[in-house]
Amino acid sequence: MAQEKEKEVEVQSxxxxxxxxxxxxGDGMQLTGTQFSDTTAIVGNDLSTLPDYPAEIRAPAxxxxxxxxxxxxxxxxxxxTPGDSPDVLVAMNPAALKINLxxxxxxxxxxxxxxxxxxxxxxxxxxxxxxxxxxxxxxxxVIEVPITTLTTNALKDSPLSPKEVVRxxxxxxxxxxxxxxxxxxxxxxxxxxxxxxxLPDVADANEKALKAGYYFGDATQQFTTRYTVExxxxxxxxxxxxxxxxxxxLGFVAASLKSKLPLFLGSYPITPASDILxxxxxxxxxxxxxxxxxDEIAGIASAIGAxxxxxxxxxxxxxxxxxxxxxxxxxxxxxxxxxxxVDVQRGGPSTGLPTKTEQSDLLQAMYGRNGESPVCIVxxxxxxxxFEMAFEASKLALKFMTPVxxxxxxxxxxxxxxxxxxxxxxxxxxxxxxxxxxxxxxxYGRDENLARPWAIPGTPGLEHRxxxxxxxxxxxxVNYSPENHQLMCELRAEKIEKMKKFIPxxxxxxxxxxxxxxxxxxxxxxxxxxxxxKSRAEGLKVSQAHLKYLNPMPANTEKVLKNFKKVLIxxxxxxxxxKLVREKFLINxxxxxxxQGLPFKSIEIQNKISEILGGKNGN
Amino acid sequence: METNIDEKExxxxxxxxxxxxxxxxxxxxxxxxxxxxxxRTFPNIGYKKEDIVWVSGIGCxxxxxxxxxxxxFHGIHGRAPAIATGLKVARPxxxxxxxxxxxxxxxxxxxxxxxxxxxxxxxxxVMFNNQIYGLTKGQYSxxxxxxxxxxxxxxxxxxxxxxxxxxxxxxxxxxVARSIDREPKHMQEMIMRAAEHKxxxxxxxxxxxxxxxxGAFTTLTxxxxxxxxxxxxxxxxxxxxxxxxxxxxxxEGFNPVVVDLNDGKHSVDDLLVxxxxxxxxxxxxxxxxxxxxxxxxxxxGVFKQITKPTYDGGVAKQIKNVTEKKGEGTxxxxxxxxxxxxxx
Ligand code: SF4
Numbered sequence: 001m002a003q004e005k006e007k008e009v010e011v012q013s014x015x016x017x018x019x020x021x022x023x024x025x026g027d028g029m030q031l032t033g034t035q036f037s038d039t040t041a042i043v044g045n046d047l048s049t050l051p052d053y054p055a056e057i058r059a060p061a062x063x064x065x066x067x068x069x070x071x072x073x074x075x076x077x078x079x080x081t082p083g084d085s086p087d088v089l090v091a092m093n094p095a096a097l098k099i100n101l102x103x104x105x106x107x108x109x110x111x112x113x114x115x116x117x118x119x120x121x122x123x124x125x126x127x128x129x130x131x132x133x134x135x136x137x138x139x140x141x142v143i144e145v146p147i148t149t150l151t152t153n154a155l156k157d158s159p160l161s162p163k164e165v166v167r168x169x170x171x172x173x174x175x176x177x178x179x180x181x182x183x184x185x186x187x188x189x190x191x192x193x194x195x196x197x198x199l200p201d202v203a204d205a206n207e208k209a210l211k212a213g214y215y216f217g218d219a220t221q222q223f224t225t226r227y228t229v230e231x232x233x234x235x236x237x238x239x240x241x242x243x244x245x246x247x248x249x250l251g252f253v254a255a256s257l258k259s260k261l262p263l264f265l266g267s268y269p270i271t272p273a274s275d276i277l278x279x280x281x282x283x284x285x286x287x288x289x290x291x292x293x294x295d296e297i298a299g300i301a302s303a304i305g306a307x308x309x310x311x312x313x314x315x316x317x318x319x320x321x322x323x324x325x326x327x328x329x330x331x332x333x334x335x336x337x338x339x340x341x342v343d344v345q346r347g348g349p350s351t352g353l354p355t356k357t358e359q360s361d362l363l364q365a366m367y368g369r370n371g372e373s374p375v376c377i378v379x380x381x382x383x384x385x386x387f388e389m390a391f392e393a394s395k396l397a398l399k400f401m402t403p404v405x406x407x408x409x410x411x412x413x414x415x416x417x418x419x420x421x422x423x424x425x426x427x428x429x430x431x432x433x434x435x436x437x438x439x440x441x442x443x444y445g446r447d448e449n450l451a452r453p454w455a456i457p458g459t460p461g462l463e464h465r466x467x468x469x470x471x472x473x474x475x476x477x478v479n480y481s482p483e484n485h486q487l488m489c490e491l492r493a494e495k496i497e498k499m500k501k502f503i504p505x506x507x508x509x510x511x512x513x514x515x516x517x518x519x520x521x522x523x524x525x526x527x528x529x530x531x532x533x534k535s536r537a538e539g540l541k542v543s544q545a546h547l548k549y550l551n552p553m554p555a556n557t558e559k560v561l562k563n564f565k566k567v568l569i570x571x572x573x574x575x576x577x578x579k580l581v582r583e584k585f586l587i588n589x590x591x592x593x594x595x596q597g598l599p600f601k602s603i604e605i606q607n608k609i610s611e612i613l614g615g616k617n618g619n
Numbered sequence: 620m621e622t623n624i625d626e627k628e629x630x631x632x633x634x635x636x637x638x639x640x641x642x643x644x645x646x647x648x649x650x651x652x653x654x655x656x657x658x659r660t661f662p663n664i665g666y667k668k669e670d671i672v673w674v675s676g677i678g679c680x681x682x683x684x685x686x687x688x689x690x691x692f693h694g695i696h697g698r699a700p701a702i703a704t705g706l707k708v709a710r711p712x713x714x715x716x717x718x719x720x721x722x723x724x725x726x727x728x729x730x731x732x733x734x735x736x737x738x739x740x741x742x743x744x745v746m747f748n749n750q751i752y753g754l755t756k757g758q759y760s761x762x763x764x765x766x767x768x769x770x771x772x773x774x775x776x777x778x779x780x781x782x783x784x785x786x787x788x789x790x791x792x793x794x795v796a797r798s799i800d801r802e803p804k805h806m807q808e809m810i811m812r813a814a815e816h817k818x819x820x821x822x823x824x825x826x827x828x829x830x831x832x833x834g835a836f837t838t839l840t841x842x843x844x845x846x847x848x849x850x851x852x853x854x855x856x857x858x859x860x861x862x863x864x865x866x867x868x869x870x871e872g873f874n875p876v877v878v879d880l881n882d883g884k885h886s887v888d889d890l891l892v893x894x895x896x897x898x899x900x901x902x903x904x905x906x907x908x909x910x911x912x913x914x915x916x917x918x919x920g921v922f923k924q925i926t927k928p929t930y931d932g933g934v935a936k937q938i939k940n941v942t943e944k945k946g947e948g949t950x951x952x953x954x955x956x957x958x959x960x961x962x963x
Contacts, residue, residue, distance in 0.1 A: 042960050231962075240959040250953060257950050264709050284941035286948035289934055291708055294734035298701035301694070301731075305674070305705025308692055309713070313705070331695050421959065424950035457690040457706075457713050460669045465638070465684050467675075467693025477640075478685070 010225045016075035017181070017229060018083030021173070022100050023092030023113075025068040026058045028170035033070025034416075035174055039187045040074045041241035041418050044231025047074040048383075048526065050082035050599065051414045055271070055354045062116075062124035067099045076230040080382070080526035082415060084601040090173055092116060092147070094125035109141045111176070113169070115148035143222050147172055154212035158205045168209035175213025182228045185214055235420060242419040244383040244412035245272075248316075248342060249279035251390025253286050256312050258391075259398060259430035263288045264311040266302035268295055268321065271354040272410040273344040276316040296324035300341065304328060307337040308466075310434060310456035312394055316342040319361045320351065322405075323368065329403055330369045333492060335466045336444070336452045338397035338404075340390070345409040347597045356597025357410035359522055360573040365405045366551060366580065372489045374496045376400070377551040379407040381525035384419035386412065389548065395430050399502070400495055401451040407550070409572070411599045412523040438462060443476030450495040452476075499552050506554040510536075510543030513563035516612055519589070521547040521577050524570055524600055531605035540613050547577070558585045566590055566612060570605050631662040638688040644679060649800030649826035653747060654686055656806040661689075664814035666714040673716045674703040676723040679754050679828070680747035683718035697728025700735040703742045704930075711931045714814070717744040721762040722752045725781045729761075736790035736819050738930040743813045743820045748783060751832035769831075783823045784907035784922055788900055793818035795903065795922040799825045801840040805851070805919060812921060818929050839917055852906065852920030857890035860916050867891075868909075868916075873901070875909050877916070895924045 019036070023029045030051055037049050050071040059066025073083035086104045091097040093116035104110070117132055131137055132144060151169040158165055171188075178185055189207060196203035217223050242250075256263035267277045269292070281290040289311075293299040300315040307313035317325065322343045332339050345361045347353025365377045376396050380389040386408055397404040435441055435453035438461035444452050455462040464476060472479035473487055508517070509532070520528045525546050532544045545560055547553060561567050561581065569578045570592040578591045592608045594600055636658040644650045661671070671689040675681035677696035684691030694702045699717045707715045724732050724746050735742065751769070752758040758771040762783060766775040787795045794816040798806040806824065813820035825836045838844045850860035850868065858868040859880070867890040868875050878885040894902060903923040909915045942948075 038958065042958075044960065044962065234962045236963055238955065238959050238961055240954075240956060253948075253953055254950060257948075257953070262709065264705065266705055283948060283953070284938045285945040286953065287938060287942075289708055289938070291705065291934075293701065293704075294730055297698060298704070298731055298734070301698040301701035302705030302708070304694075305692070305702040305707075306709035307705075308672075308702075309706045309710040311709045313709070327695055328698065335692075420962075421954045424954065427950065457672045457710065458669055460667070463669055463688055463690050465691035465693065467684070467691075468695050469693065 007219070007221060008224065011182075011228060012225050013228050013230065015077060015229070016073065016079065017088065017227065018071065018073045018086045019088045019090070019177070020069055020071040020086040020100060020104070021090045022067055022069040022096035023170070024059070024061050024095070025054050025056060025066045026061065027068065027092045028167070029068045029070050029092070032170045032174045033072055035188045035191065036177060036183070037072050037416055038191075038241050039178070039183045040072070041239070042187050043183060044234075045074040045076065045229055046079050046232035046234060047072060047241075047417055048079055048082045049073075049416045050411065052598070053355050062093055062095055062121040064095045064099055064125060067096050069096070069100065074229060076232050078232065078234075080529045081599070081602055084603050090177065092169070092173070094121050094127050094131070097131065098125050098127065106139055107141065109143065110137065111143045111145060111173075113147035113173070114144045115146045145176070145216075145222070150212065150216060151209050154208055155205050158208070159201050160205050164202070165205065168205050171206045171209035172213035172216070175210040175215075176217045179214045179217030180223060180226060182226055185210060234418065237420040239418045239420055241416050242384055242387075243275070243414060243416040244380065244386040244408050245275035245344070245414065246279050247384055247386035247419065248380075248390045248406070248408065248413075249276050249283075251387040252280065252312070252314055252340070252394060253283050253288060254387070254427060255391045255394035255430060256286065256288065258427055259312055259394065259432050261310065261312040261398075261432060264303060264306035264313045265290045265316065266293050266299040266306065266313070267291070267316045268293050268299045270296070270318045270321045272346055272413050273316045273318045273321070273342065275413070276342060276344070296321040297328060300325040300328040300332075300339070303339050304332050304335070304337060307332070307339050308335075308456070310454070312398065313338070314340040314342065316344070318344050318346045318354075319348045319364065322361060322364055326369050329375065330371065330373045331468045332403040333369070333373045333375060334468050334471070336401045338401050338454075340393045340397050340404050340406055342390070342406045342408065344413045345407060347595070353597045355410065357523070357599055358572050358595065358597065359407075359409055359524070360576065360595070361407060362521070362550065362573065362576040363579070365407060372493065374493045375551065376402060376404040376496055376499055377407065378404065378549055379522035379547070380412060381522060381546060381548060383412050383415050383417050385548075387419070391427070396499060396502070398430060398432050399451065400449055400499060401454060402495060407522055409523040434459065435462065442474045444471050444474050446474075446491075449498050450491060497552050500555040503549045503552070503554055505556045506545050506547065506560050508543050508545050508560055511541065512543070514541055514543055515565045516542045516568060516609065517561065517564040517566070518542060518544045518568045518570065518605070518609065519547065519561065519577070519581070520544075520570060521550060524572065527600035527602045528570060528605055530602035531609060534602060534606050535609045538610075540609060542609055542613065550577070550580070553584070561585055561587055568592060568608060568612060570594075570600060570608065572599070631668065633658040633662065635668060636661050636688050638686050640685045642686050643682065645830050647829040648679070649749065649828070650679060650683070650747060652800040652803060653745070653806070653824055653826065654683065656803050657687070657745075657810060660807045660810040660814070663811065664714065670712065671714045671716070672703075672706060673718055674699045674706065675718040676728055677754070678720040678723045678752070680718055680720035680826075681723060697723055697726070698731060699723070700728060700731040700742070700744065704735055704738075704740045707740055707742050708931045708934055711741070711935055715742045717742060719744060719746050720753075721746065721748045721750060721783070722760045725761040725783060725786070733786070733790035736787055736792035736821065739791075739793050739818045739927055741818055741929040741931050743816075743822070745810070745813075745822050745824060746783060747826040748823050749826045749828035749832055750780075750835050751828050753828045753831055757831035782907055782910065785904060787821040788903050788907055788923060792821045792923075793927055794820035794924045795907075796821070797823045797825070797919045797922070799836060799839055799849075799919060800827055802919065809921070812924070816924060818927065848916055850916040850918050852893050852895075852918050852922065854893055854895045854921070857887050857892050859887065859890065870905065873905065875905055875912070875915060877914065895921050897923070898925060
């Protein structure tokens, strides 16, 4: 433990801070970031996170492409994004510094692990001279800490090997940051105890490293200011910090409980969707069956089998997997069985950018199947919205006997934020009725929503056959007649259109008409809201609406859009919603497209708004 | 064997399993016999009609579910084992069957097939092997012999066929059997055995496609030749075949050799005794590969049957155990975990 000594510490109160932890992919930065976020949530700040990690699990040490980062924005007021540019960068090595330097604020604080700034690491990162020594960091507030040495000193009595000891340095850095931002260590200490309960030496070492970091902050003369960020004024309620992937998982379990149907997940591991499989496989005592299939196709095929058997059946994947599920999705369309397909979008095409975010699967979801093959498409806007949209997707699939594609993306799937928990009794029931009456049974008979009856194996007298061949309406017999095929194609499309009656209207934030509406969809919500708020603060008049239902779109969409002179659609693709909107409503739209594997910064949208409305650019 | 038939219930007959759809296979197709033997056997497999599901892929064989008056699912090419797996895992109390062909199962569905076997999903896979693509009009299939001349291989195919029994054994299927469309009694017995087996059961049925590959199995079905070309596997019995039961199989090294029981040098006691339940895969592999050697008879019957826990059973058991330990989960448990905080 560092020697405690008296020093003058100024305490400064901030409203919002953006911190970025960065290091080698083996440095444990994701863990450090997650711990800092969880603790920050518990002390009551609003927060939003952006994990940004390479596709390689352990990229060669010290390389630029091996840098793993975790950004966290926390605040005493309501926030919507992980922050455009960090105020503080914790750089565990030269590569982490180099990669992130252009991202951080001009006067940002940089805490560096000086031990990692040796010749070898500097070379690997492509530095000719040590940036800590050549004034290239002028303007930044650089705090140099020999984190590795201090960690090793603190753990000199540990039975762990020197290599394992060095691995604890992320906890030292975390402890230091806890001190700096006045956060309690207890949540992390509890977590360590729980996580390493079978490895007492590791638990002990991590605990010591964390405390050593904290006390180092307290003792060192390098830190003369400590910061506080007061709890945010969030609406009353019980909260927990949640990532999009976990929220998706919970949404489906909740839908299973409310529909009284067992939940079945057929899935194949794929970044960044695998966490949904991990979470769901824990809920055995909720009757959840998770099937890790041999491939993406078996993932959805097994879900279709389970749906035929009467389960709430889902499959989870990312873009390349959705491509593989194409034919089977068509089978679910043809057999009119309820399934939910979750696509956690990532950069494409092909393997693309597995760990980076994008919104480029909208058109694949919409059109990526043979034949006229309409499905319902919904999209979640932020991590905590994933719960509601998974629940909603289940509800629609079951009500209309149809596949529903739920689009999220790598950013909201891995990002986390506080979530105000719904009261169990407030969640609506999802009524499901299996058909059991022999007299009235027609496999492709239809209710007022055009949904066919769900008659599951085990029901006496209702033995029937369905499949991928065209079906005669009502009887469900195989039928190739020209009139019937046209009718069925139209019915399947009409069924999706009928959902409009059950989905909420598109809401406009701001004036109902005017010069500019910013129309977003899915995970860009936070960045758009922040851009709108800032634009308004600069005196610009701009309205905003966000689509969560992409197929069908809400009934009032056209009316909303036509009340504005211009519509701006920012999306992380080359203009996919723009295409749909132009085609559907015959209006022109302005586009703002970003394909960098990263979410929008609010400033990028704000600048575009300014440009359109003739305001001045932000910076 | 598990049975869920109420004693008092009316006994079902083959007719009860006939659906009201016209059967549309080519006249003379071996598929008719398979359908008839299934319909004859099913009243006795111990399941109510409504608890039986036939799942299929694409191909002539995959029209099978339409003709059975049970629940049926005509899937997409190759995916029947995956669809059936989802259904069985979700509903372990059902009797789930897959009707498939050599193209459907060995080619496009190969991956699903081997993983179904590996996981020991309790489904029954009946593969109609006609060694040709019928529904797409006559291309060579993954079980066609090398050198096969078809529309897509006018100069003869240059690749090697799969040996389905060997593939199933290699994928650790717990039940592997073979029968022939022209052996109705034998086929019924194999279907019954598969029905009784708990775990993945694979039956390969040699099926004549009289349109595109007529006579592929003639030596095995022709009265004149069949006795010398087919050997029927019977558990714990020495391996005897031939018109006058005058031939037998012995093992030399790891190779099967045909011996004449009348040559004065060999007796029944020297012959290989069939052991279906042998845990070691060696015997069953030797049997599966007998078809590689010219002059060796083709075995029909059960190559292997072993008992091991099923995947679907394992899933159900885990759910039961965890639920007993933690109690049935409620919405409150789901949402209100220990890491929450209050804002007031
Ligand atoms: S094409 Fe061959 S396999 Fe298909 S139905 Fe006709 S005879 Fe049978």
